[in-house]
Amino acid sequence: MSTITSLIHSIPVDPQTGAIAVPIYQTSTFVQDAPGVNKGYDYARSNNPTRETAEKIIAGLEGGAAASAFASGLAAIDAVIKLLKAGDEIVAVDDIYGGAFRLFHKVYEKFGIKVHYVDTSDTQAVFQAITPNTRLIWLETPTNPTLKISDIAAISRIAKASNCLLCVDNTFASPVLQQPLALGADLVIHSATKYLGGHSDLIAGVVVSKTPQLGEEIKFYQNACGAILSPFDSFLLIRGIETLHLRIRQHVATAQVLAEYLEQHPAVDKVFYPGLPSHPGHALAKQQSKGFGGIISFTLKEDNAEAATAFVTHTRYFKLAESLGGIKSLLSHPATMTHKSIPAEKRKAAGVSDSLIRLSVGLEEANDLLADLEQAFKHLPQAALAETGLPA
Template identity: 65%
Template sequence: MQEQTQILNYIPVDELTGSISVPIYQTSTFVQEEPGVHKGFDYARSNNPTRKVLEDLAAKLENGTNGYAFSSGLAAIDAVVKLLKTGDEIIAVDDIYGGAFRLFTHIYEKFGISIKYVDATDAQNVANAISDKTALIWIESPTNPTLKIADLRAIGKIAKEHNVLFCVDNTFASPIAQKPIEYGADLIVHSATKYISGHSDLIAGLVITATEELGAKIKFIQNASGAILGPFDSWLVIRGIETLSLRIKQHAENAQKVAEFLTTEKLIKNVFYPGLKTHQNHEIAKSQQKYFGGVVTFDLVIDDKELASRIVSGTKLFKLAESLGGVKSLCCLPCEMTHKSIPVEKRYQSGVTDSLIRLSVGLEDADDLIADLKQAIENAVKVNVETASSLN
């Protein structure tokens, strides 16, 4: 069965009315027949029928046992870290999302959880970093924003050998392109704000577990901490998932064309996209991803923040904004936006320079997107030349 057919088949018809659209149960509580006797729902923080449809759907998409929906991607990450205790250690990918870095470093280090950041493109670096305190390996693949790829199979084996939890942030790939549980992941997190919902109209997070035991622990944390996704946003995510397979395919097709164009521009030093044969991890990506994703990142031959800023401010179809994964194309300057919370030295070590530009390639016509980037680059260079001339 094709994936798009599977997705639509996973979404149930409402048993009560026959509604083909999942009902939005906008309620805080549920009437009980007698104390403790109810229809599976007692209080909406603990469970909600609309959210349950989404959570079951997320688990099926990732071939997991259980799924849980949270109020944001960071709330989902937070729930996973709450599996740990004081004295535990996380080994995390060095090119990490700025919000995860902020959470790990500025919140959980205060509670005695230490973090080691490693270049996970070489699985041996992960193995070498493991100590008797290591409790969790945290991987993004592709990473945000330099699109490094980790060998999930190799890291999954390392995690099992050392009896360490292995969590993959699968936001950039989506469950359509990559299913980390098949490679040994114990947990998967998503910022469902991005590709899963796909329309830049909500904030949401997901955790999917590989076992019922882990599922019960995440469920307890979700209920105890209360960072749940509301019924209306749950319904919006379900609606987004209905077209997920079609969107991911088009995102990837457009991104490949944009990436190939960018390699021809003299002003550009490096283009980061796993679909390019020149990408350092292209072969690994090809072995574990069905599609290469919709994010393309590049930096300039001169590390000039002002020039990069003019480029992202000069696009018309690419809107200058945080986030990614929506149907409309977005661009950003990570050093001033998504990764500003990361110290400059660490940012540069992971490849996030002042001239690094991240593109979220949407569903507009690829030729139009290329033309937009071309004019933005040409106009930015023109301003640079005119400024230099005036100074002389």
């Protein structure tokens, strides 16, 4: 059976009614036959049939033993960090999502959890950052927003030798393209708001655990802290996953076309897309993934926020918004949007310059998106246009 057929038929038919879609069990509690005797559910924070179905589907997609669905991607990250204690240390990717940085720095550092940020695309740098107190290695691969690629299998060997966990944020790749648990990771994180949901209509997060024991620990924090995914959003997430493989296929195909166009454009300084042979992680991405994703970042030759702002405010089909992974194309200016919470010096050291623009390629026709980018370039400041030779 193919992966797509397996996915579609892992979504169960309701045994009570025969409903082809998973029902929304919009209830807060469940009637018990006797004290402590129930049909597998007692209170909807602890478990809910709709949420449970979404969790089982995603665990299957990632090849994990268990999954727990949360009210947001950050809530999912928070549950993983709760596996640690005061005095523990994290080695984390330097080109990190701004919300994760804020959570690590503003919330958990004051509880005695120290974070070392390194370029995880350099496996040796990860090894050298390990200390006797390291308990967790935190990867994003591809990273957000400069799309660096880290060697999951090699870093998993470092983690095991150092007696620490490896958690991989697989949001950008999705389980369609990349399987971190099969490469040695212990935990996988998703902002399910993005490709898993796919329609920009829900906020959700998921933690997938490689072992039942880790799954039970994450499930404990899901229940104890209460940041659960609602039944309706669980339903939307299942609905989105039904078309995940088809959407990813189109995202990847169109992103490749746009990345190749941007690489040749005279106003562009650098393009970050693993599908380009010029990308330093191209060979590794090709080895550990089945495709290169639907996210492209690029910098302008006129390296300032003014030029970037002129570009991102003049597109037609690419909508200026936070988030990514939906059917409509989006773009953002990370330095003033998704990564604003990271200090400027750290942000720039990680490669997030003032002119960096991130594209989330949607499902529109490639030619329409190309035309949109082309006309947006014409709105760059006059000095930038003069440098490139483009008509003002």
